[in-house]
Amino acid sequence: MLVLTCPYCGVAACETELAPGGEAHLKRFGPGSSDEDFEAYLFLRPNVKGVHFERWRHAMGCGKWFLAARDTATLEVFGTYRAQTSAPPPEIVAAIQAKRPDWSLT
Amino acid sequence: MSDQAVSALPGAEATGLVTVREMGLQGMVTLRADLSAAARAVQRVTGAAMPGVRRIEAGKGCSVAWMSPDELLILCDRAGADRMVFDLTEALTGQHHVAVNVSDARAMFALEGAPGGLRDVLSKVTPADMGALVPGEMRRTRLAQVPAAIWFEAEGAARVICFRSVARYVFDVLAMSARPGGAVDYH
Incomplete structure (x- = not known):
């Protein structure tokens, strides 16, 4: 079972109280972009085994979107943070690097 | 607002490990x-x-x-x-x-009984930690398959609100969880 703490209401929410929203920090390519960029934005995901940033919605709770950093293989959660950011905040990066010294934000 | 308004399940009440009662118009x-x-x-x-x-x-x-x-x-x-x-x-x-x-969008239920039994009845149908929920705090969570909010007015009196469209479902789930013979004596 995956338990993520909602950064808005502080509830340690079980996975079943949340709605998944896929990978976080995607850069949108919309009208006017090249076909390759648009395809990559829509479909191409690295699907990493290891450290991953995800969007989640506290659907059966406060209803807010938030972001989470976790390991897809071990389900270890490094932290959750507010969605109003285009890159992981420094404390999340530090928390990941404390556990995964060879990992870096690319 | 119409003066002929009726609540979701007028008079619905079930007694078991705890009493589950629809609270009427709120x-x-x-x-x-x-x-x-x-x-x-x-x-x-x-x-x-x-x-x-x-x-x-x-x-x-x-x-x-x-x-x-x-x-x-x-x-x-x-x-x-x-x-x-x-x-x-x-x-x-x-x-x-x-x-x-x-x-008119929601239904509200009162659950009354022994504090421990009350938490057990709720814990059977929600992933939220009922042992950590203290009076004065409202926990929005899931009751079986639907969203709901739970809080304690006092140690032996809980309140549950849910959307009116799922009022019957929530009442039945709570009543079933409170059925005699289902005590787990955890809290």
């Missing part, structure tokens, strides 16, 4: 606004201090619950709900907000 007003900016207006209208995260504060004849960083739920007399909306709208003039009477 006034509810939802307020969405920048809560820090709306605190004074809310205090003036409801008499309640702005609730902190997940808290419920008692006001004059009503209580104010924190629903999300920009949403409050005000529980009041049903007859006073329209007045509450009017007063909030007036007190928040010039400020971006929306106050709506949602009394």
Whole structure:
């Protein structure tokens, strides 16, 4: 079972109280972009085994979107943070690097 | 508002490990606004201090619950709900907000019984940690398959609200969880 703490209401929410929203920090390519960029934005995901940033919605709770950093293989959660950011905040990066010294934000 | 309004399950009651009872018509007003900016207006209208995260504060004849960083739920007399909306709208003039009477959108249940048994009955149908829920805190969570909010008025008295469209489902789930023979004696 995956338990993520909602950064808005502080509830340690079980996975079943949340709605998944896929990978976080995607850069949108919309009208006017090249076909390759648009395809990559829509479909191409690295699907990493290891450290991953995800969007989640506290659907059966406060209803807010938030972001989470976790390991897809071990389900270890490094932290959750507010969605109003285009890159992981420094404390999340530090928390990941404390556990995964060879990992870096690319 | 029609004076012929009926609640979702008038008079529904089930007795087992605890008593589950539909509470009838209940006034509810939802307020969405920048809560820090709306605190004074809310205090003036409801008499309640702005609730902190997940808290419920008692006001004059009503209580104010924190629903999300920009949403409050005000529980009041049903007859006073329209007045509450009017007063909030007036007190928040010039400020971006929306106050709506949602009394008919939800159903409310009372669960009464021994404090431990009450938490057991709820714990069987929600992933939320009922042992950590103290009176004065509202936990929005899941009851079996549907969203609901749970809080304790006192140690032996819980309140559950859910959407009206799933009132029968929630009542049946709670009544089944409270059926005699299902005691787990965990809490």
